[in-house]
Amino acid sequence: MAIVNERGFPLYDMMGYHLGWRGAHALDGDLPRRQERMHGVMTLLACTAVGGDADACLPAAAAMELVDKFAEIHDDVQEGNPQRNERDAVWWVWGPAQAINAGDGMHALGRLALLRLADRGVPDERVFDVVRLVDKAGLRACEGRFRDLEAQERIDLSVEAYMRLATDKTGALLGCAMQIGALVGGAGAETGNALATCGERLGIALQVRSDLAALWGGNGNSQPNVEVLNKKKLIPVVYALENATVSEKRALGEIYFKRVLESDDALKLREVIDGLGARAACEKMADTLKAESLAALEIEDVAPEGKSRIREYIGMLTSSR
Amino acid sequence: MAIVNERGFPLYDMMGYHLGWRGAHALDGDLPRRQERMHGVMTLLACTAVGGDADACLPAAAAMELVDKFAEIHDDVQEGNPQRNERDAVWWVWGPAQAINAGDGMHALGRLALLRLADRGVPDERVFDVVRLVDKAGLRACEGRFRDLEAQERIDLSVEAYMRLATDKTGALLGCAMQIGALVGGAGAETGNALATCGERLGIALQVRSDLAALWGGNGNSQPNVEVLNKKKLIPVVYALENATVSEKRALGEIYFKRVLESDDALKLREVIDGLGARAACEKMADTLKAESLAALEIEDVAPEGKSRIREYIGMLTSSR
Numbered sequence: 084m085a086i087v088n089e090r091g092f093p094l095y096d097m098m099g100y101h102l103g104w105r106g107a108h109a110l111d112g113d114l115p116r117r118q119e120r121m122h123g124v125m126t127l128l129a130c131t132a133v134g135g136d137a138d139a140c141l142p143a144a145a146a147m148e149l150v151d152k153f154a155e156i157h158d159d160v161q162e163g164n165p166q167r168n169e170r171d172a173v174w175w176v177w178g179p180a181q182a183i184n185a186g187d188g189m190h191a192l193g194r195l196a197l198l199r200l201a202d203r204g205v206p207d208e209r210v211f212d213v214v215r216l217v218d219k220a221g222l223r224a225c226e227g228r229f230r231d232l233e234a235q236e237r238i239d240l241s242v243e244a245y246m247r248l249a250t251d252k253t254g255a256l257l258g259c260a261m262q263i264g265a266l267v268g269g270a271g272a273e274t275g276n277a278l279a280t281c282g283e284r285l286g287i288a289l290q291v292r293s294d295l296a297a298l299w300g301g302n303g304n305s306q307p308n309v310e311v312l313n314k315k316k317l318i319p320v321v322y323a324l325e326n327a328t329v330s331e332k333r334a335l336g337e338i339y340f341k342r343v344l345e346s347d348d349a350l351k352l353r354e355v356i357d358g359l360g361a362r363a364a365c366e367k368m369a370d371t372l373k374a375e376s377l378a379a380l381e382i383e384d385v386a387p388e389g390k391s392r393i394r395e396y397i398g399m400l401t402s403s404r
Numbered sequence: 405m406a407i408v409n410e411r412g413f414p415l416y417d418m419m420g421y422h423l424g425w426r427g428a429h430a431l432d433g434d435l436p437r438r439q440e441r442m443h444g445v446m447t448l449l450a451c452t453a454v455g456g457d458a459d460a461c462l463p464a465a466a467a468m469e470l471v472d473k474f475a476e477i478h479d480d481v482q483e484g485n486p487q488r489n490e491r492d493a494v495w496w497v498w499g500p501a502q503a504i505n506a507g508d509g510m511h512a513l514g515r516l517a518l519l520r521l522a523d524r525g526v527p528d529e530r531v532f533d534v535v536r537l538v539d540k541a542g543l544r545a546c547e548g549r550f551r552d553l554e555a556q557e558r559i560d561l562s563v564e565a566y567m568r569l570a571t572d573k574t575g576a577l578l579g580c581a582m583q584i585g586a587l588v589g590g591a592g593a594e595t596g597n598a599l600a601t602c603g604e605r606l607g608i609a610l611q612v613r614s615d616l617a618a619l620w621g622g623n624g625n626s627q628p629n630v631e632v633l634n635k636k637k638l639i640p641v642v643y644a645l646e647n648a649t650v651s652e653k654r655a656l657g658e659i660y661f662k663r664v665l666e667s668d669d670a671l672k673l674r675e676v677i678d679g680l681g682a683r684a685a686c687e688k689m690a691d692t693l694k695a696e697s698l699a700a701l702e703i704e705d706v707a708p709e710g711k712s713r714i715r716e717y718i719g720m721l722t723s724s725r
Binding site: 160 | 414415475478481482483500501502504505507508509511512513515516519522528529531532535536539540542543546547549550553554
């Protein structure tokens with residue numbers, strides 16, 4: 084928190100707002116109800132699970148949170164999402180130009196946080212490895228966002244291509260969080276890779292669940308949300324397009340041929356998709372991914388207690404979203 | 405170049421386009437006439453001027469170029485500049501959402517390039533210092549862009565506040581380029597700081613000259629450019645607002661009170677500013693800044709040959725823009 088607050092500058096108000104610490108324009112009234120810190124928590128859980136010191140790992144956890152939240156801020160601008168965590172998105176409050184700055188600044192701050200690892204006794208070589216991994220994961224997330232935007236204007240995205248895209252866009256950062264947590268905790272490369280797989284699979288599972296919620300609603304809201312109207316290639320849509328008969332494809336194509344979707348189109352879309360059993364199929368995908376994530380944990384270097392804490396957290400994440 | 409090209413992916417086509425290596429959409433027809441590599445060149449000149457090895461410094465030079473160009477790509481989106489280097493800006497070709505990705509990806513690539521210093525025999529401690537300096541400079545550039553955008557909606561920006569803004573927005577990265585060049589070349593902290601000042605003052609001088617060109621045209625173009633229409637607080641405008649009589653202030657205020665400026669407004673603006681001698685005053689500011697930049701070079705650790713090469717390059721930069 085000190086990392087963002089110490090600079091005392093309106094640029095940092097935007098960041099503090101996105102992180103859920105303050106209201107818009109210094110008003111304290113509209114703090115978010117819940118604020119997820121999944122990337123930081125996973126970094127710390129992975130570190131302690133391999134017998135590492137959570138304290139030494141704090142800079143890495145902070146960095147992963149900042150890098151993930153930077154990506155969120157830019158993603159909201161790119162997708163035109165007016166809301167994030169049930170509040171106005173940063174770009175909606177300060178405009179897209181300043182939101183780009185808030186994201187860029189957060190990106191730089193995340194990197195600065197990472198370098199503090201060297202002050203906490205983590206060996207130089209390891210700090211370099213960690214910095215490199217975070218940069219590579221950030222780049223993969225960026226590649227994933229690129230292809231995600233490209234896919235909005237296409238119809239022929241396969242389930243396989245979706246999985247590759249989600250692996251980069253959502254899996255890479257969560258995998259990186261667990262991997263660097265393990266490395267900072269003193270684990271070897273093999274253990275680091277196993278935990279990277281654990282985080283990556285979990286990330287994709289959460290993406291699939293979030294796509295399902297976009298269509299059928301979460302939190303008691305049953306309207307398809309803005310992502311559907313943006314023609315985002317949500318996994319149930321991708322699945323349906325791949326498994327539709329010619330006449331169903333025509334019905335879906337007609338909806339997607341429109342330049343802008345309306346609420347009615349979204350409901351019609353959901354009807355066709357429902358008929359194809361896409362919901363159940365995608366729920367099964369999410370379960371499989373979660374199982375793969377948990378299976379990756381089954382290695383010797385992770386102590387039983389650490390395993391059960393990670394399992395518990397994964398259970399919480401996959402049931403609440 | 406390998407850093408950007410090796411990934412073979414359309415995201416990198418955007419980057420290659422902005423860097424002037426390729427046309428839009430794989431057309432080779434429209435390469436830019438000139439492409440400035442000031443930040444990389446300055447990094448290398450500073451390194452060799454203190455007796456360092458240019459080869460070992462290449463990753464730092466590449467990184468400074470990538471970080472500067474990332475900032476340019478985002479700046480063009482934020483300001484709505486349709487052109488850069490006499491070609492369409494990245495966001496104009498690929499849209500703002502994908503241009504944000506191109507910038508973010510370039511930011512991550514810049515950081516990855518920097519880490520290659522460790523493979524070229526630069527001691528760990530020094531690499532950490534360099535990485536930290538680049539992140540801090542990147543953050544300052546971002547703060548500068550933030551205040552620059554804020555200033556577009558204000559009239560009461562003082563010359564002093566402009567200088568602080570330009571120091572962050574333009575000076576920080578060029579100062580950082582020379583500073584890390586010197587550090588990689590083996591110089592001590594004091595020499596590094598002197599060269600940071602050299603680059604920083606030069607950066608501000610170039611910003612002042614670029615502001616002058618925006619109003620009175622460079623390259624034979626005598627129309628005020630898009631920055632003027634965007635109500636950007638160019639230094640001649642700032643100077644004029646600070647030195648205007650009440651009735652001149654009213655004339656300027658009337659122009660700036662408009663939501664959007666037209667070409668006619670820009671010409672009227674220039675007329676008022678001309679009457680106040682702002683052009684000559686700002687040209688003098690640029691000369692003073694250049695002299696400060698050159699004065700900072702006058703330290704023992706910089707060999708005479710190195711000095712004269714840097715002087716020559718500074719002369720070239722400040723005469724062509």
